[in-house]
Amino acid sequence: MQSVVKSPGSQISVGLSPLRKFWQRFIGFLFPPETDTWLAVLRSGLGLQVIVYALFLRSDWHYLFASSGKGLVGREVGEAITAFDSPLIPTFGWLVAVGRNLNMSEETVLTVAWVGLLSAGCLLLLGLLSRPAAIVAWFVHLCAAESGGLLAYGADSFMTTALFYLMLSPLPDRYSFDHWVAKTKPKNPQLLGFWRRVLQVHLCFVYFIGGLAKCLGNGWWDGSNLWRSLIRPPFNLVPPDLLVQFKYALPLLGISICLLEVSYPIFIWLKRTRRIWLGCILAMHAAIGLMMGLYLFALVMIVMNLAAFGVPSAGRRAQATSATTEQ
Amino acid sequence: MYSKRIHAAWFGIHFFLITAVCLAGVFWLIAQGSTILPSACRRVRAKAELVADLVSGKRGRSFESRSERHRNVSARRWHPGRVQLFAPNVPSQHRLTLELLYEDGRVEYESPHVRGKTAALRLESLLDRLAEERYEPVREVLVKMLAFSVWREHPDVKKVRATFGAVNPPGMNEFEQGKTETFQPMFSFDFSLRDDQKQ
Numbered sequence: 405m406q407s408v409v410k411s412p413g414s415q416i417s418v419g420l421s422p423l424r425k426f427w428q429r430f431i432g433f434l435f436p437p438e439t440d441t442w443l444a445v446l447r448s449g450l451g452l453q454v455i456v457y458a459l460f461l462r463s464d465w466h467y468l469f470a471s472s473g474k475g476l477v478g479r480e481v482g483e484a485i486t487a488f489d490s491p492l493i494p495t496f497g498w499l500v501a502v503g504r505n506l507n508m509s510e511e512t513v514l515t516v517a518w519v520g521l522l523s524a525g526c527l528l529l530l531g532l533l534s535r536p537a538a539i540v541a542w543f544v545h546l547c548a549a550e551s552g553g554l555l556a557y558g559a560d561s562f563m564t565t566a567l568f569y570l571m572l573s574p575l576p577d578r579y580s581f582d583h584w585v586a587k588t589k590p591k592n593p594q595l596l597g598f599w600r601r602v603l604q605v606h607l608c609f610v611y612f613i614g615g616l617a618k619c620l621g622n623g624w625w626d627g628s629n630l631w632r633s634l635i636r637p638p639f640n641l642v643p644p645d646l647l648v649q650f651k652y653a654l655p656l657l658g659i660s661i662c663l664l665e666v667s668y669p670i671f672i673w674l675k676r677t678r679r680i681w682l683g684c685i686l687a688m689h690a691a692i693g694l695m696m697g698l699y700l701f702a703l704v705m706i707v708m709n710l711a712a713f714g715v716p717s718a719g720r721r722a723q724a725t726s727a728t729t730e731q
Numbered sequence: 732m733y734s735k736r737i738h739a740a741w742f743g744i745h746f747f748l749i750t751a752v753c754l755a756g757v758f759w760l761i762a763q764g765s766t767i768l769p770s771a772c773r774r775v776r777a778k779a780e781l782v783a784d785l786v787s788g789k790r791g792r793s794f795e796s797r798s799e800r801h802r803n804v805s806a807r808r809w810h811p812g813r814v815q816l817f818a819p820n821v822p823s824q825h826r827l828t829l830e831l832l833y834e835d836g837r838v839e840y841e842s843p844h845v846r847g848k849t850a851a852l853r854l855e856s857l858l859d860r861l862a863e864e865r866y867e868p869v870r871e872v873l874v875k876m877l878a879f880s881v882w883r884e885h886p887d888v889k890k891v892r893a894t895f896g897a898v899n900p901p902g903m904n905e906f907e908q909g910k911t912e913t914f915q916p917m918f919s920f921d922f923s924l925r926d927d928q929k930q
Binding site: 477485617 | 748767848
């Protein structure tokens with residue numbers, strides 16, 4: 405019989421093996437093999453989003469972001485509140501200060517910012533100069549969202565988030581002009597899976613917390629919240645007389661929305677239920693956009709969902725591609 | 732592998748902070764009493780909210796008494812409770828009516844307005860914020876600026892009385908009975924333009 409003498413080091417390594425297995429599984433989850441199709445969806449979708457955002461705000465851009473005495477409330481109050489959070493958060497005040505040194509008026513700076521944002525949107529849609537365009541779009545949109553923080557709503561925070569992830573993702577994708585014309589290739593294609601995971605997990609947080617908060621409100625269980633939201637100006641696109649005819653369906657719809665959102669982090673990962681959940685979520689956002697006029701909010705959520713879960717995962721094909729590349 | 736570790740660490744920190752902010756938001760909603768949970772939960776949730784706020788770095792700084800209220804305005808601005816549209820409940824609609832008093836005794840009624848529909852949505856968002864207690868420190872300034880935005884279009888106005896209030900829509904059954912929305916005034920301000928501002 406052989407006596408086995410274990411050294412303290414080996415005992416530690418035995419103790420660590422489950423931890424190491426967990427770590428390997430975690431790394432496997434974070435860095436799955438992935439193609440860049442989802443990134444093309446996110447890039448072109450956000451390009452369209454930025455264009456629509458800029459065009460929708462075209463007539464009010466100066467009025468919303470001008471300083472006190474010229475605009476609606478003046479951007480100084482919003483910027484002061486932002487500065488309390490952190491003086492490092494970019495605002496239009498930064499750009500105006502830079503413009504002043506170049507003898508540019510505030511109005512000119514705001515016009516340049518708007519043109520920059522619209523151009524960045526067009527470039528993103530085409531996939532030309534993808535990364536610089538993503539950075540410009542994120543920066544200018546963040547300035548707008550922070551300077552007009554008091555006027556911001558849900559769509560702004562989702563746009564900032566989506567543009568932030570896009571900016572960090574391994575651009576350009578193979579469907580972009582950068583790839584066709586300039587033959588530019590991404591520096592870290594192995595990170596495609598990682599950034600898709602980040603987007604997926606982020607959406608799970610959004611829907612779970614949103615669903616949980618809705619479940620805690622009594623108005624979602626009896627349909628009164630749906631009624632209130634649909635008759636409330638400026639979301640009242642559907643006549644109340646028409647809504648009343650569906651009054652028995654509203655509680656059912658309200659409960660469905662709560663359950664759909666709170667269970668999203670579970671059923672969106674299961675292959676069998678993914679398509680159903682994704683279809684329902686997309687239908688919900690399309691309905692929000694069409695029935696309440698929240699077009700920007702609907703579009704950004706649809707784009708994020710499609711990029712995160714709408715494009716089939718590359719699976720074996722990408723694994724084979726990455727293996728070939730590594731060789 | 733080194734790059735993967737860095738990315739994994741970033742992932743962990745990023746979503747840890749998001750979790751803390753989200754939990755703080757949910758606990759805040761409960762502590763505010765805006766949920767169906769019983770009031771006994773509120774005290775516990777308020778403590779939990781404090782912990783979550785500390786973790787997310789929202790209460791880690793030493794507050795100066797003068798700027799404390801402003802900081803609280805800022806800290807709550809991007810709260811998930813604020814960001815999540817229509818959760819847990821749909822907020823009341825708010826309206827700002829400006830009574831324009833001319834020198835010749837005429838009276839006109841106006842509301843702050845914008846051109847586009849998207850901007851109108853943002854204006855609604857601002858009005859909803861004005862009603863909240865945490866925006867009380869900047870409320871008068873904002874109402875003054877909104878009044879001034881209308882005043883610029885009517886330069887011969889002598890005084891402006893701004894009345895802010897909540898619009899309560901009828902319930903489904905009330906609507907069927909023919910009831911319409913009701914307006915509940917919350918506060919009002921009187922503004923008069925000084926001669927130096929007129930120039």
